[in-house]
Amino acid sequence: MPHKLRHRLGENLELAPVAILARPVRAALMIVSLGAGVCVVALSSAIISGFSAEIERLSFGAYARALVITPNYLAADQARVSRLADIDQLVEALGPDRVEGAASWRIARQVPASYQGRRADSFVFGVQGDYQFEADMPMAQGRAFEPSDVDSSRRICLLGAQAAERLFEGRPASGRTIRVNGASCYVQGVFAEGDTVLSSRFSNAIIAPFHAAARYFMPTDFLAPNEASRQTIILKNPELLYEARLIADRTLRRRHGVPQSQPSPFLFADPGAPTNAMEQQRDLISRLLYSIAGVSMLAAILAFAGASWTLTELRRRSIAVQAIHGASYMDILIQFTSESLILGTLGGIFGIGSALLLAEFTSPLLGWNAEFDPVLLIGSVLLGILSGALAGSASAQRAAKTLPGYAVYG
């Protein structure tokens, strides 16, 4: 940058805070006015961001693309329990273009487990197939099941974080042998704690190979050796869900001998449905909140611009005095733009600070979850700076056009 330009920039940047501090109350009001707009925008964004994070927590990853098949107990005597062979038939009927993976599950509740005198009632999940689509938490200890593990009848298991904590109280669990419903079971690995809904499902769980799990089941949880509590087919595309459901229903009715005139013997669940509904809700709320925030920001910019314009009118004599002593159009423009940028920056900081405070106090009362990430923090300050520059540009030009003679000759 040429020396002269740098010098003049420096001089005018120095004058800007002097001019701002000369009218502290008016400057404070302008900062508050702009800050209020930034606050509404930042708070709205934080609330939407919090809502998105909640949806993210509830989302099921690949499981959201799953067709989950369970017995239809509402159909009374028509209800059937699916068999291991059903899943192979279903995968074949749907074809490799539609299916990404499949798993069969058998589930027992409140199964007593123990290790060296410590007891814990846990869920037991027997699994065969691609279990990792659902239990996709990282491993905290040991190793996950290989395909050969889940197809075997070995007495091995993976523990959820909570189950491991209850049985081992923070000590290493991998490589130990626990007793589940009186039968021994070697702990091959422990899942890490996650914050998604799926990870909470497996938090207090003991996952074992499908054929080994029957050993741990209580008599009340009885299932035949080839029967599954639930079958899961992970689809490649969620849009295939409806079509896959029709094919699965037709295939299973044929296999279990239930005609189309009867209620279906199975229920077909879409795990992604709740999050889809929430996303629609979020989009609606986002549009509403951003509209309100946009109007607020516009009002704040107009208020700032109005105050800036009025202040410029009041300062025209001072500006003319500056011009008399050699300030050029560019000098005044730089000084006034700098003033607007400084006020805008302070407005942005004030706005984001107010939004943080408001979120802190209102979140527990109003039950929303506001999330402020670094992008939002920096973005709010930038919004303040941009708004200040935009709102102050007209008055800066007005000031720069002031003729020097105005100061003394009107």
Next chain:
Amino acid sequence: MAGAITVSHWVIQLENLLHYYGKQRTSPSVQFRARQEFRNSEITVLVGESGSGKSTLLKVLGGLDCAGSGTLKVRWDICNDPGKTSRDAIERSLPHTHHDLAHYRRHRVAFLFQDGGLIEEFSVLQNVLLPLRYAEIPRHLRRARCEQALERVGLKDKIGKRLNQLSGGERHRVAMARTIARKAAIVICDEPTAALDRDNAILVRDILRDEAKRGACVFIATHDDRLIDHQFADNIIDIDQGVASLRAHPPPSETARPN
């Protein structure tokens, strides 16, 4: 720099200068038909009735307004402009764009007005400092110059005060300090002693004389009889209904300037 000049030479040349208000150039608001040079260390007083055109001529001389026609040349080699060193830059007709006029004011002219022309919201120091900022005076010299100037007008102890903490006379002295601190080649004063008490008027007169001694070319529009005197002023320009003419000098014995 202007303060270092000791040799007598012209600073401003006027010839057939006409100024018009508005776009219709029917009759000039002020006219200076003769050819006249104004030299360094000279004091020129402009005298005339109210509305005769004194302030208009001052505005043109000070670069606050453009002349309509004629010649107004400024000697440029005595200003603080390191970029202007060639012979071509020694003489220059006063430019007509706002940008060039601002450049001229920034580097050549200091002003003193009847009402002071101070910025109310600034402190005493900021007011005195203002022209030095635009004149690109090095930062390390500015503070010392301000203090010297304020000391000259007896306000050094008020350097950090705001203007609303000063009396009317003190405010005028701040304006004087600003004029002194600038150390300009041309000093333009419009009614500098009007509405001042006797002591302050004498102070103004002394300061303007000091500015001339320093080498400045001083122009004063005034109604003050104490300044309309060839013992004080080197040139007196009478302006009557816009027509400016140089008053003849009295015999040399009557114009000895008192120390």
